[in-house]
Amino acid sequence: MGDADGNGVLTRAEAQAAATQMFAKMDANGDGKLDATDRAAKRAEMQAKMFERLDANKDGNISRAEWDQHAAERAAKRTERGEKRAEAGESHRGKRDGMRGHRGKRGGHGMMMLGRADTNGDKVISQAEFQTAALARFDSVDANKDGQVTAEERKAHREAMRAKRGQRPASQ
Incomplete structure (x- = not known):
């Protein structure tokens, strides 16, 4: 997602552009904030x-x-x-098709990420907060810190996240 030139590698600039587009799409009333x-x-x-x-x-x-x-x-x-x-x-490891990754909660992963983006806790996400969160996610996947995320880096990150989820206590 966001690979503008379709070469299979996501650059930091492409990630930033994709975040800008996503923010604009999510900002239904065009007021420059998500609330x-x-x-x-x-x-x-x-x-x-x-x-x-x-x-x-x-x-x-x-x-x-x-x-x-x-x-x-x-x-x-x-x-x-x-x-x-x-x-x-x-x-699909016993998960229901429509609920994969959501653990039965509406909004699922995307809402969790938006909550993390609200760094000042005002329940409003500014475009700057959104960009910062998107680039932090990019940086966490960019294992060799070369400003590009390859398919191998995405796969390694996904596997690491699955392993981490598997270690969580059942109460989470």
Whole structure:
């Protein structure tokens, strides 16, 4: 993500540009900060999109038949993904498809990262805080500190994080 030139290597400049784009996308009201207003606007936008997907006949209501059809389509997609994983020899270690990495909490990993970005604790993330957090994540993955993150560095970081998660007490 963020590899603008598509060469498989993410530079610090590309990471910074991607963070700028992501911040602009998340800043729903364009006020230069991420706060509860932006989260509420994004949630409302997602709910409206979901309603549009479910309301197949576009009558402004979701019938039981539309609901059941959507559930059947989701189940079929889930089964298809599972079959593809099995063919590829992959496992998803017993996690539900829609909840991977989230440990059952809405907002999951992304919200946790945003919380860490709020360095002054005011429940608002400025663009500077967002950039600082994004570049800190980049720097933590850039093992050899050459200003580039390779596929090997991403893989090593991912494996280290998995190992770290495996060492956490069950209460977390």
